[in-house]
Amino acid sequence: QVALVESGGGLVQAGGSLRLSCAASRSAFMFNVMGWYRQAPGKQRELVAIITRIGSTNYADSVKGRFTISGDFVKNTVYLQMNSLKPEDTAVYYCNAYGGGLGYWGQGTQVTVSS
Numbered sequence: 001q002v003a004l005v006e007s008g009g010g011l012v013q014a015g016g017s018l019r020l021s022c023a024a025s026r027s028a029f030m031f032n033v034m035g036w037y038r039q040a041p042g043k044q045r046e047l048v049a050i051i052t053r054i055g056s057t058n059y060a061d062s063v064k065g066r067f068t069i070s071g072d073f074v075k076n077t078v079y080l081q082m083n084s085l086k087p088e089d090t091a092v093y094y095c096n097a098y099g100g101g102l103g104y105w106g107q108g109t110q111v112t113v114s115s
């Protein structure tokens with residue numbers, strides 16, 4: 001079993017920045033894709049950004065140009081640098097990792113952006 005642990009959430013004013021981190025409990029486990037999703041109250045969970053082992057990235061249109069995902073597939077860590085935050089970015093952010101035919105989720109970290 002693999003656990004993902006997120007950190008870095010919090011309260012920030014609009015226009016501010018936050019950096020989320022996610023680390024897997026087993027560094028030797030081989031993930032192929034790692035990423036971030038978010039879920040706002042009353043809404044479905046949505047993709048924010050993903051990164052593959054070969055370095056390809058994909059972003060939701062709503063965060064392009066503001067968020068940057070990076071990852072270390074040796075240490076099994078993934079980061080999300082969030083700049084120019086908006087109130088609509090308020091959500092619980094979840095780390096996700098896929099490997100060995102299975103997907104794993106973190107427990108989530110709250111990001112709140114005040115206007």
